[in-house]
Amino acid sequence: MAGITSSIGRKYAMALSAIFLLIFLVMHLSVNLLSLFGQTAYNNASQFMGYNPLIQFLMQPILMVAVIFHFVMGFVLEIRNNKARPVKYAMNKGEANSTWMSRNMIITGLVILAFLGLHMYDFWYHEMNYKYIEGLPVEENRFWGDLHNKFGSIWRVILYIISFVLLGLHLAHGFQSSFQSIGARHPKYTPFIKAFGNWYSVLIPLGFIIIAIYHFVTQ
Numbered sequence: 001m002a003g004i005t006s007s008i009g010r011k012y013a014m015a016l017s018a019i020f021l022l023i024f025l026v027m028h029l030s031v032n033l034l035s036l037f038g039q040t041a042y043n044n045a046s047q048f049m050g051y052n053p054l055i056q057f058l059m060q061p062i063l064m065v066a067v068i069f070h071f072v073m074g075f076v077l078e079i080r081n082n083k084a085r086p087v088k089y090a091m092n093k094g095e096a097n098s099t100w101m102s103r104n105m106i107i108t109g110l111v112i113l114a115f116l117g118l119h120m121y122d123f124w125y126h127e128m129n130y131k132y133i134e135g136l137p138v139e140e141n142r143f144w145g146d147l148h149n150k151f152g153s154i155w156r157v158i159l160y161i162i163s164f165v166l167l168g169l170h171l172a173h174g175f176q177s178s179f180q181s182i183g184a185r186h187p188k189y190t191p192f193i194k195a196f197g198n199w200y201s202v203l204i205p206l207g208f209i210i211i212a213i214y215h216f217v218t219q
């Protein structure tokens with residue numbers, strides 16, 4: 001079995017962290033979409049997510065580790081690839097045989113990293129401060145209003161939307177690439193994985209974009 005210190009092991013671990021994050025994004029979007037259908041549904045879901053010990057003290061740390069691992073490993077793989085291949089492949093004729101998305105995963109990844117910095121400050125830091133630093137009482141109706149107010153600023157909406165578009169580009173290559181790396185290659189299934197990945201990389205960012213715009217225009 002290839003360990004994490006081997007090249008194949010690293011690619012495999014990278015792909016597993018990616019697939020975990022792909023699943024997280026679906027869950028994250030599903031909860032956030034509730035905010036379009038009324039305050040109660042979103043408040044109840046957020047209250048559950050925010051105060052359930054299993055989610056708070058098991059799932060949340062696992063997610064944080066997965067996010068950090070994914071970024072660190074992304075850089076490690078990029079640096080190693082560049083070292084192994086100081087002169088670009090003669091075969092690699094840029095646009096001719098690779099997509100812009102596949103060649104710029106580090107760039108789109110860095111934009112997502114910067115977005116996460118802002119995003120954690122916007123929501124996560126605020127939440128940690130509320131619960132664990134200030135120790136304020138449970139107030140199950142605060143979540144929808146907090147989210148709604150955040151999107152009152154046009155600049156935040158623009159920054160978020162730019163990030164979601166780049167997230168889409170990152171996913172457009174990342175989805176199918178992660179399945180390839182875990183060896184899901186088959187004449188029958190590969191076209192399906194690619195098509196599913198294309199839909200995923202459009203629909204997930206679009207869902208987030210709709211949420212940001214909805215809260216901005218309904219201020």
Ligand code: HEM
Pocket residue numbers: 028032050060063067112119123124127147164167208209211212
């Ligand atoms: C309109 C779009 C989005 C909204 C409204 C939104 C909203 C939120 C909210 C309310 C939290 C809760 C913080 C907490 O209670 O702990 C959160 C956490 C988080 N979001 Fe988002 N989010 C959006 C898009 C995204 C995207 C695109 C990503 C990933 C690229 C992302 C990644 C995260 C992560 C990693 C957390 C931390 C989860 C945790 O441990 O609590 N979010 N977001």
